[in-house]
Amino acid sequence: MSKMDAYNAFMEKRIVPFATKLNEQRHIAAVRDSFMFTFPITMSASLVILINSLLFSKDGFVAKILFLPKFFPHLEDMQGWLNSVTNGTMDILSIFIAYMVAAELARHFKADQMLTGMTSIAVFMILYNPPIVKDGINYLPKTFLGAQGLFVAMFIGMLVGEFLPKLFSIKKLQIKMPEMVPPAVARSFNGLIPIVIVIMLAAILNHLLSLVAPNGINQIIYDTIQTPLRNIGVNIWSVSLLAIVQNLLWLVGIHGPNTLNALRSVIFTEADLSNQQFINNHGSIWDVPYPVTWGNMNDTFANMGGSGATLGLIIAIFWVSKRKDYRTVAKLGLVPGLFNINEPLMFGLPIVLNPLLAVPFVLTPVVNIWVGYLVTNILKLIPTPALGMTWTTPGPLMPFLGTGGNWLALIIGFLCLAISVLIYMPFVMAANKVAAKEGQLE
Secondary structure (H helix, E strand, O other): OOHHHHHHHHHHHHHHHHHHHHHHOHHHHHHHHHHHHHHHHHHHHHHHHHHHHHHOOOOOHHHHHOOHHHHOOOHHHHHHHHHHHHHHOHHHHHHHHHHHHHHHHHHHOOOOHHHHHHHHHHHHHHOOOOOEEEOOEEEOOOOOOOHHHHHHHHHHHHHHHHHHHHHHOOHHHOOOOOOOOOHHHHHHHHOHHHHHHHHHHHHHHHHHHHHHOOOOHHHHHHHHHHHHHHHHHOOHHHHHHHHHHHHHHHHOOOOHHHHHHHHHHHHHHHHHHHHHHHHHHHOOOOOOOOOOOHHHHHHHHOOOOOOOOOHHHHHHHHHHOOOHHHHHHHHHHHHHHHOOOOHHHHHHOOOOOOHHHHHHHHHHHHHHHHHHHHHHHHOOOOOOOOOOOOOOOOOOHHHHHHOOOOHHHHHHHHHHHHHHHHHHHHHHHHHHHHHHHOOOOO
């Protein structure tokens, strides 16, 4: 057995089963899927902020090419029309997560998802920071309703989602209503006693916590866990490491982005939303508080074609490959690849368990991440592309749109694509030689 065969056998026997179990673990899956379900909400806010930046900022791309500031001297006043969108999206993200995590776990246990999710929100608010009293009026701070409360929201969602369905299943705690009672009413009474138990326990816990933590559990968790996690993540080394791990998982057939999504969300969501809030408040994309996040570096500069920047591989195949099978798969993968979907290549070439393509698949994103870091943080040629884009945005356009229409960013996007092609090209040519030795070339 060759060294590569031994390596593949080890990965399939040891690493793949572990990673598969980790990916399917119910709490990790619930957190991962919850963030995926909230994606349309956060993305809608990002798109509105993008519109504000492109249209209603005097430095915006669209505003400049249409000479809007010349015709509308008070153009930037229009930004105020859309600024409030964050109030109903990013600023209450923790409420969404508290509901969704609990509901997803309830779905796993085949319990009532809606009642479990609503109970989770109730517990989250019971344990929320105490109100601020001013002039006899109670003001509830919204600090931890957004990204800063995510860790507590996830934890509460997991606890409620884990234990409330178990209480629902205890028949002695169920209140049976006559058959003529409407289903919605019967459903509510059926879960009444378990919900009362959970709510009372939450209230008791909140009182005990208030004795040692007057500012609430959110402040403790944010200072001791969430802030350190964020600080560990928002640097070029962590982003590069996550990119390597993600693509190593892909190489053994495990969907790396999905597997690491829960971890990435915990680390980077607060930073990304803080950047969005900064842009929304200041009307400028320069000097965002967190210039290095997964979205700013990997998704913008290193995800062209999907994980591994495989749009560069497709172009390299069209350019230098003599293998009919490679060219056929590349043709099939071109259109999906333009929108960062690369499963046709992952399993069609394949890239999975392919030692020849493993090196460029892992190396290319890291190189492009560092290119992005160089032009945004070291040389400061372009602002940080912190305007969130949907992951299906064609790769070379990501830096352009993410910076609000910076033309140099568009050039850098195509530069990253060219770098990807150049890195993949020698390996595609090596694949030609392998095929020739095996008699696969016509």
